Amino acid sequence: MNSLIHVSLKVKNKKVMIVGGGKIAERQVKRFMNAGSSVLVISPSLTERLNHWWNQGNIQWQQREVSSTESFQCDILCLVTNNHSLHHLLQLNNQHVSIIYRADDYSLSDIGFMNKIEEKHFTVAWTTHGASPIYAKILKNDIEERLPLRKYDSDLAFLEKARNMIKESTLSENLKWECLNEICTKEFLESENRSENVHKLLLSLQAKH
Numbered sequence: 309m310n311s312l313i314h315v316s317l318k319v320k321n322k323k324v325m326i327v328g329g330g331k332i333a334e335r336q337v338k339r340f341m342n343a344g345s346s347v348l349v350i351s352p353s354l355t356e357r358l359n360h361w362w363n364q365g366n367i368q369w370q371q372r373e374v375s376s377t378e379s380f381q382c383d384i385l386c387l388v389t390n391n392h393s394l395h396h397l398l399q400l401n402n403q404h405v406s407i408i409y410r411a412d413d414y415s416l417s418d419i420g421f422m423n424k425i426e427e428k429h430f431t432v433a434w435t436t437h438g439a440s441p442i443y444a445k446i447l448k449n450d451i452e453e454r455l456p457l458r459k460y461d462s463d464l465a466f467l468e469k470a471r472n473m474i475k476e477s478t479l480s481e482n483l484k485w486e487c488l489n490e491i492c493t494k495e496f497l498e499s500e501n502r503s504e505n506v507h508k509l510l511l512s513l514q515a516k517h
């Protein structure tokens with residue numbers, strides 16, 4: 309049984325607490341800060357970049373050591389110190405927090421972070437489930453070379469607009485469904501003027517019904 313579900317998690321305005329202020333904390337902070345979460349770091353020290361973000365007012369910082377009996381009120385708790393037993397006890401004492409990330413042990417973590425290639429309209433994400441993070445990184449080149457990611461992205465930019473037009477049309481649900489399938493065919497996508505062809509397709513179907 310695979311006990312993992314791969315999701316896209318919306319973390320804007322979520323309260324994220326990061327215990328630890330080293331290199332791995334930096335990676336987590338960057339991720340959540342850029343996604344619009346409210347980030348609080350608790351650590352006696354910060355890396356230079358974390359310190360910069362704190363100075364800029366992008367994150368909050370409590371300069372202190374966390375003790376193993378503490379209880380936190382937050383949506384996501386990231387345990388990213390270099391202290392395995394502290395993580396273990398904090399996880400036990402914070403069962404009320406439904407998402408706890410443990411940087412020291414993938415198998416005990418509620419979430420894992422995937423490798424990804426992001427285009428505007430398209431994301432490819434993969435994971436080796438911690439089997440080999442370095443191999444996972446190497447795969448990036450392989451995926452970039454083998455997949456026509458720019459083409460997918462440009463197709464999707466077109467399809468997003470076309471799909472909205474179809475959804476907003478007065479066609480019946482069945483005909484809308486037919487259109488949505490039609491615009492995804494290779495022939496349609498590779499046709500000379502695909503944007504104009506969407507208008508034509510809609511007009512011809514509307515005229516018939």
Ligand SMILES: C[C@@]1(CC(=O)O)C2=NC(=C\c3[nH]c(c(CCC(=O)O)c3CC(=O)O)Cc3[nH]c(c(CC(=O)O)c3CCC(=O)O)/C=C3\N/C(=C\2)[C@@H](CCC(=O)O)[C@]3(C)CC(=O)O)/[C@H]1CCC(=O)O
Nearest residue numbers: 335414420421422423434435436437438439440441442444
């Ligand atoms: C995708 C990405 C997301 C993220 O985390 O941001 C990610 N690692 C990234 C960067 C990165 N990782 C490492 C380096 C230094 C080496 C280098 O520079 O090459 C760097 C680069 C850096 O730090 O800059 C090495 C490393 N990573 C882990 C360990 C083991 C350990 O710590 O025990 C080791 C020690 C080596 C070993 O033991 O083999 C563990 C994990 N790393 C994962 C994901 C998860 C498993 C994913 C999977 O298996 O597919 C997992 C389990 C974390 C988790 O999800 O809990 C991000 C991609 C950024 C990008 O796109 O470039």
Ligand SMILES: NC(=O)c1ccc[n+]([C@@H]2O[C@H](COP(=O)([O-])OP(=O)(O)OC[C@H]3O[C@@H](n4cnc5c(N)ncnc54)[C@H](O)[C@@H]3O)[C@@H](O)[C@H]2O)c1
Nearest residue numbers: 328329330331332333350351353373374388389390411412
């Ligand atoms: N997930 C990954 O990709 C990955 C990769 C490498 C390492 N790791 C794991 O992440 C851990 C952290 O790595 P790092 O390179 O950031 O370590 P680091 O030593 O650079 O940073 C540890 C940070 O934790 C802080 N800290 C220590 N005790 C604390 C306490 N009681 N309360 C609050 N803060 C405390 C330290 O002040 C420091 O800022 C490693 O020990 C390892 O288990 C994960």
